[in-house]
Amino acid sequence: MLGEALKGHLDLLLLAILSEGPAHGYAVIESLRQRSGNLFDLPEGTIYPALHRLENQGLLRSHWSEDSLRRKRIYQLTPKGQGALSKRQEEWKKFSEAVNATAGI
């Protein structure tokens, strides 16, 4: 149930995590898990199609890092991605305020 609800907002969460700095997929999913207190516990592999889509949309860019023992694909927010993040944060704020007001929370 929570997983399904989360899917609709995954783009916002991924963009928000990457707004704090470049990171590879494993670090992104770890951050997602930790920041949500383990509530957002998606199958880790499901974030990669979303990351690739955001990259295809020009909201992220990526490169392969060779500076550790293992090659890692590092993602970072583009200026267009920063703009998209601000817009989605604003939309979410309005939406959540409306839900809270309606539900009496």
Next chain:
Amino acid sequence: MQRREFEMKDDRIQAYLRALEHKLWLRGSSNPEIMAEIESHLLESVEAGRRQGLNVEEAEQQALERFGSVKVIANTFEKERMNWMQNILLGIAVLAGLFFAYVDSRPTWDDTGILAGGLLLISGLLTLLGHRKPWLIALAVGIWIPLHDIYLSHDFRLLLVLLFPLIGAYGGWAVRLGIRKTLHLA
């Protein structure tokens, strides 16, 4: 180097990667960069498990469980790819439909059989390639000829032309469904 490092480990992760690559290939989503990225993720996850005190087998088991089943991950990749393809296939349908309408409007053209076959085949091909809405493809391919002819003749029976792309589109959709069931992709 990455490959050698990977081969030294238990073949459970290797087997998972092979199974996932096969499923992605069947869905047309296989890509060496994707596989390298997933391999890197899984190895990092195993290392994290080891740091938590798990033995190699437990750490690999945990890494695979957290990553998700082969079927779930392959389906997620396919869903993203197909979402992206929907508009492209629809665009091709509109262009093909306009082309057929242009050909049909030429005074020298009188081969209705070829045109009907063309409407049927292109609609079938586009749903076979993965468009999820056969009715929309049929409309996008087939609406232009009747629109043009109704404008000229005011004869609404010409809408029957839509039968050809409808049959083609639902035929292609059914064949795709059959192929997916046969290959256990559905």
